[in-house]
Every structure is written in structure tokens, then in C-alpha cells.
Amino acid sequence: MQQKQIIIFDTTLRDGEQVPGCQLNEQEKIIIAKNLELLGVDIIEAGFPISSPGDFKSVIELSKNLSKTRICCLTRAKKKDIEIAAQSLRYAKHPRIHTGIGTSESHIKNKFQSTEEKILNIAYEAVKYAKQFVEDIEFYAEDAGRTDKLFLAKVCDQVIKAGATVINLPDTTGYCLPEEYGKKIKFLLENVTNIDQVTLSTHCHNDLGLATANSIEGIKQGARQIECTVNGIGERAGNTPLEEIVMILKKKKELNCFTNINTKMLYPISKLVSKYTGMVVQKNKAIIGNNAFSHSSGIHQDGMLKNSETYEIIKPTEVGYNNSEDQNEEENKSSIVLTARSGRSALIYRYKKLGYELKKKKIDTIYPIFLKYADKKKEIYDEDLKEILHNI
Structure with a gap:
């Protein structure tokens, strides 16, 4: 048809x-x-x-x-x-x-x-x-x-x-x-x-x-x-x-x-309209919100790291995240956000992005410390991960 x-x-x-x-x-x-x-x-x-x-x-x-x-x-x-x-x-x-x-x-x-x-x-x-x-x-x-x-x-x-x-x-x-x-x-x-x-x-x-x-x-x-x-x-x-x-x-x-x-222009034009109108896009807005491709749950993060289709029906690049000039977003693609809900696989992934290849034994030592940090903060950033690693 x-x-x-x-x-x-x-x-x-x-x-x-x-x-x-x-x-x-x-x-x-x-x-x-x-x-x-x-x-x-x-x-x-x-x-x-x-x-x-x-x-x-x-x-x-x-x-x-x-x-x-x-x-x-x-x-x-x-x-x-x-x-x-x-x-x-x-x-x-x-x-x-x-x-x-x-x-x-x-x-x-x-x-x-x-x-x-x-x-x-x-x-x-x-x-x-x-x-x-x-x-x-x-x-x-x-x-x-x-x-x-x-x-x-x-x-x-x-x-x-x-x-x-x-x-x-x-x-x-x-x-x-x-x-x-x-x-x-x-x-x-x-x-x-x-x-x-x-x-x-x-x-x-x-x-x-x-x-x-x-x-x-x-x-x-x-x-x-x-x-x-x-x-x-x-x-x-x-x-x-x-x-x-x-x-x-x-x-x-x-x-x-x-x-x-052209769906690859959706995110850039969203940012443009938001900028000129002063109308902020809510973070959990479908398709173009800042959290649309962010994952903080440990179960979701593990699935995402194995295969993005596990929890995403749209690839960030389909709607133009890769065209964004905002370099503060994690490489303008799906982001693994570290919180108290995150699991070991997400922790390994983020340390690897920082250049640290950590063995399971090391992660097992770090993980409880990470959780204590995460319970005190809404989100764990790269500088926190480095501090955790250097303090054990």
C-alpha cells in the first residue's frame, strides 16, 4: 500500500x-x-x-x-x-x-x-x-x-x-x-x-x-x-x-x-526556538528534552550498555543531537548519568571513558564508596569519580 x-x-x-x-x-x-x-x-x-x-x-x-x-x-x-x-x-x-x-x-x-x-x-x-x-x-x-x-x-x-x-x-x-x-x-x-x-x-x-x-x-x-x-x-x-x-x-x-x-534538524531548531522565545524546554520533554536520552537507573543503564535498543526507540542522531553545538552534553548522544540508582556496569563504563580500565575487584571496592557519595549528591560527575579513585 x-x-x-x-x-x-x-x-x-x-x-x-x-x-x-x-x-x-x-x-x-x-x-x-x-x-x-x-x-x-x-x-x-x-x-x-x-x-x-x-x-x-x-x-x-x-x-x-x-x-x-x-x-x-x-x-x-x-x-x-x-x-x-x-x-x-x-x-x-x-x-x-x-x-x-x-x-x-x-x-x-x-x-x-x-x-x-x-x-x-x-x-x-x-x-x-x-x-x-x-x-x-x-x-x-x-x-x-x-x-x-x-x-x-x-x-x-x-x-x-x-x-x-x-x-x-x-x-x-x-x-x-x-x-x-x-x-x-x-x-x-x-x-x-x-x-x-x-x-x-x-x-x-x-x-x-x-x-x-x-x-x-x-x-x-x-x-x-x-x-x-x-x-x-x-x-x-x-x-x-x-x-x-x-x-x-x-x-x-x-x-x-x-x-x-529532515528529522536530524529537530533538536537544533528546538534549541533555536527556545533561545529566541525564551521558552525553556522541560528536561523530560519527549524527543528534544535534555533527559530524553539520559539513563540513571542501574537496570536501564546495564541494558543500554549492552544494546541501546533495549531502552531507546529513537537514536539521538536521528533527531540531530550530533548536530548540537552544546559541548556540555555528553558527546550529544545517549548519556549514562551516575546516581544512587546506578549499577556497577555504569560505573565501569564511566571510568573507562575517563581512561581507567578497572578490574572487577577494584570496582567491588569502589562501588560502596560511590554509593555513599551518590546518596549525598543528586548526580556524580567525573571529578567525583577521580576523587573516589584517588582516596581509596
């Missing part, structure tokens, strides 16, 4: 930048965007042009600096928004306008004080108007995760008639369970006329820690685009992390999917 390509839509520079305190200047955005293009993302959402003069100018400059990646910008379902977006995209080689409106009962009643009929008309007219400026139009049904499936089907039907090329189904509040989200996509594929003419997209938030799981379920049910951010940054608890999605699709062959992402 032929593999299906999953389109990676990166919104680090739009949704990701909405996090309080992590605003990027124009030059930083250009550097990140160029690296995203090298990474292999298919679409970069460059900003929300009407929101500020800075965002408008950033979209223009990014459009000038990128040659392969499709450039997208966000609008509300308003003519002025769409006109400003079209102006900001005038230098883009592959432009896309991303317009939409809230479709859940909560949004219709509380946010817009409107009706379903009016929302359907606004959605249709927004897509139709945007189509006058660019061919590629993505429509987002904000809060699709909490939208009644029958009404959501009507919305999809209208925007397809208006000329949408992509329909984004955001779980805006991170409310859905994977099964709920997947069923909604499956329902649309089975009940909306001409749904095959558009690409369905996931855009999941992580309020309940389910963004990645929901995105994968969306793919399993027929979505072909995933909207995500580097390091999972974004509103509130964040968005679907790009690095998690990409590595899941790479490792889980049964999903029969692939992306254009």
Missing part, C-alpha cells in the same frame, strides 16, 4: 508567538522561518497581519525570504482582515489565506451573539472573498472540537462551495478525547458532499495533554495536514509539538504515513 504524505503546517510564528513574553522581532522570525524551510515544513503560518503593523511587515519580509515553503497568514472572516492579509502576501511565491470563524454553540451565542444561519453565510462569503486574492484558501472552524457534527458538516459544505482548498478542524480548547475527535473527522468524510476536494487539517491544543494523541487520531481517520509548533509552544498549555508528530509518523510504520521533515 502506498504511503500517504502528511502535510506539516507550522504555526510557531503565529500561534506559538501568542504566548505572553515570547514575542519575536522581525529578524528572529526570518531566522526561524529559514530554518523551518530547511527542516522541510510544507507551510509556515507567518502571522496575523491585521493584528499589528509589526505582524504585517513580518509576513512581507518572510514572503521575500522563503522560496519553497508555502506562506500562510491568519484572518478573521472579515473583508478588511482578508484585504490586509492579501497585501502582506504580495511577495509570496506560494501564498495561502487562512480565514474562519467560531462554529460551536458557545462561540455562536456568547462570542458573536449570532445564529447558525448567519455564521454559515459569513463563512461562505469570507472564503469567496478571499478567493479573489489567492487560489489557496484554508478555512478554520474555530472550536470545531465542541461543534455539533451536523452543523459542522453544513459549514464544511458551504466553504467547499465557496472554493476552500483546506478545512481546518481545531480542537481549540483541547477538550476532545482522541476517539471523539477522530469520529468527528470520520463523520465529515462520510457525510459532506465533495469533501474529497479539500484537505482536512488538525489543529489541536494541549489543555488536557491530548494534542498529539488527537492529531494522530485525526490522521488515522483521514486528515492529511497537521498544524503544530516547535516545542509545542502556543496559547495556554500549547499546541501539538511538531517533533512528536513527526517522530510518531516515522516510527509507527503501521500508520503508513510520511512527512518531508
